[in-house]
Amino acid sequence: MEAAQLKAKIISNKQLKCNYWHLEFDSGIIAKNALAGQFIEIKVNNGIDPLLRRPISIHSVSGTKVKLIYEVIGKGTQILSERKPGDFLDVIGPLGNGFEYKWLTKKLDNRKTILVAGGMGVAPLVFLAGKIKFYRPLVLIGARKKEQVLCSQEFKALGCKVVTATDDGSLGFKGRVTDLLKGFLSENQKTGKPEHIYACGPQPMLKAVVQISCENNIASQLSLETHMACGFGACLGCVVSTKSGYKRVCKDGPVFMGKELIW
Amino acid sequence: MVKHTKPNLSVNIGNLVLKNPVMVASGTFGYAEEFSCLLDLKRLGAIVTKTITIKPRHGNLPPRTCETPAGMLNSIGLENPGIDNFIKNKLPFLKKLGIPIIVSIAAEDDPGEFYILVGQLDKISAVSAIELNISCPNMQKNILISQDAKETSALVSSVRKLTRKCLITKLSPNVTSISDIALAAQDAGSDAVALINTLSGMSIDVHKCAPRIGSWVGGLSGPAIRPVAVKMVWEAYNKIKIPIIGMGGIMDIDSALEFFFAGSTAISVGTANFINPGVSLEIISGLEKYMTDNGILNLNNITGKLKACEDLAR
Incomplete structure (x- = not known):
């Protein structure tokens, strides 16, 4: 539209x-x-x-x-x-383009889809969780400290399982949300790996998410954040490097397949 | 009964007739597709395309833009699909609009590339005019053609021989005397000059002690540069006879009028397209209203109004 x-x-x-x-x-x-x-x-x-x-x-x-x-x-x-x-x-x-989620298999298994949010990155993932709540996604939220953990109640209200990580350990796991993701994947190797990881957050976090998902052979979609001049594809200012050249975050994204991006 | 006559907004630029004098500046409007859902494109006076080169260009390293006080810096680096892709994939959409399409072109290495581009565009009826972008600040060049009167003259006169289409020469403000360059373009056969391109600029993130755009230096645009642009239009107007297409930080009808009063025959809206995509149409309506309210029937009576007022006072 x-x-x-x-x-x-x-x-x-x-x-x-x-x-x-x-x-x-x-x-x-x-x-x-x-x-x-x-x-x-x-x-x-x-x-x-x-x-x-x-x-x-x-x-x-x-x-x-x-x-x-x-x-x-x-x-x-x-x-x-x-x-x-x-x-x-x-x-x-x-x-921009939204997340793709139509291909998720219709199994009621909350281990099949993982949402990874860092800081403000929760914002679009709440919208996504509402759309795919049928799959009861697992939500991993990372923040610097307890006060900065956002939207966990909203995710829970949608039926998601929420696990948090904070840099200072003031809430949940002490450390990075990507370490939480790594731990979760290794713990659940036998029960079957997730089909898809969706992530939004700071760039270092996204980079780590892509690395982890590639290592585990899991598809990932990321929503990127960047400065923009126009926001609708005209200025070519907000480009990122991808395997098929520079792409506009505003018009070709902000959601990209993790494996497409070049960091 | 007072007889109300609708003001005539049409202008001539060389052999090009515009139904109104408001166009959109190169590099701020893509190839218009992105704007089709945001305004009625058919109402624009003309569209100037993003600059085309012979080969596709990937453009410069991001970040490519940053906001500055009342302006922005950009260093896109002329990312474009190349002339063949443009003709095949972008021009058909533009052609359907039925308004004048001005194709902006640039050379990457050798000025001779202009001849090839002009040769190709000359044959295409959907191309109404050609704008020679000899003033892009983001090509990592030490000196631009438009920074030298002799080079400007040499290029324009060579290109002039290759086409009868309206030729517009886009000038850089990063010069000692814009009117000397404008004069050189005129004498070499340019039908009009477009000014100004962006001002060379730089911005530093002091928290990171790093440049705020990837190529360090870029082009400044937006209202921040408007007084510089108005002054340059004024200077050129006092020296040349060919039409001036004025631009630089036009945001609304009042700032558009500044450019007409200084001596512009037509204007281009640039950075404002990013912020208020419908602004060109607002300016067209504003111009009509201004002319109606002041009993002005023809745009000629606005172009250079400042000088006319000054002459009258003497």
Whole structure:
């Protein structure tokens, strides 16, 4: 479905915890057309500072509501966090390609699909978990500390099994989420390996996920995050190296097959 | 009864007739496909394609763009599919729009590549005009053709012999005197000049102590460069007679009018396409309204209005 530029009314815009915010806006068109893994481009204000739109993953949709989770990290997201319910947001979306999940076998086995989220990477994976909840995916969430573990309740409410890892050990496994993934795969070698790994998070984490999935011969899909100028394929600014040359994260991604990427 | 006559927005650039003077700048609009769901492309005055070279180009190392105060830096490096792929896979879509298509071209190593490209494009009726991109700052070259009046003159006069299609020469602002280069392009037979290309720039991430784009240096665009661009249009307007296509940080009708008043016959919207894809259509409507409100029937009465006002005051 093609993207549209529209003015969408903010329903709510609240701080979740730490620097993480949760924003809901009303757009029947985007809610209806959005696929898990797609994103939108927001103009946070009317001025020229900041100049560019901000790309943000769609976290979930319900009815005509579109939900986002974002981290306040710079001027753009700071301004976004100050926008009030009732304001209209200038939005383009939905953009990019979503996750592919139609090929999953229809077995009720929660060991067949693993979602690996690092930090803000939970955002598109919640949307995906909603779409594939029938398979009861295992969700591994990594964060620096307990306070930064996001959305575990949402995943659980969808019937997913959730295991967390924190760098400081303040919640769950102490260490990296990719070590958790490695451990899980070696423990479950005999019970059959998963069919698919979906991941979103910081680049070093994604790189490790690809390495682990390749070593175990498991297909992986990653949602990449990068700075973008346009967000809809025109500027060729947000490219990544793949086995078939440079690809635009915004238009050819943001979801890529792990084995396609060159790091 | 007051008689309302609709203002005439059409302009001529060489033998090219535009129904309105608002086009989209090369490199900011791809080959238009990406924009088809975001605005009615048929309403644009013209589309200038992303620059084409003979062979496909992969482009520069990412990251290729970064945001700067009221602007952005880019170093895409002329990524493009090459002329044959362009003609086969991109031109059919553009042709269907029924509006003038201006194909931007560049040489990678040898200026002679321009002759080959022009020779090929000259035969294609769907190509309304050719823009000579002799000002791309992202080719890792020490000096660009448009940074030297003699080289500009030599290239334009050679190309002029190869085609009767409208020729537009795109100029770099990274020069000592833009009007000297514009004059050289005019005297060599260019039908129009397009200015300005991006300003050479650099930005450093101080937390990482690293350049913010992969090729370190890139081209600055957006409202940050607008005053520089307006001044250069003004300078060129005072020295040349051929039409100027003005551009550099146009974001809305007021900034578009600045370029007309300074001396532009037509304008190009660039970076603003990334932020507000429908902005060109807003500018067309704004222009119509401005002319209607001020009783102006013809665009000639806006082009160079600043000079006309100044002359009147003397």
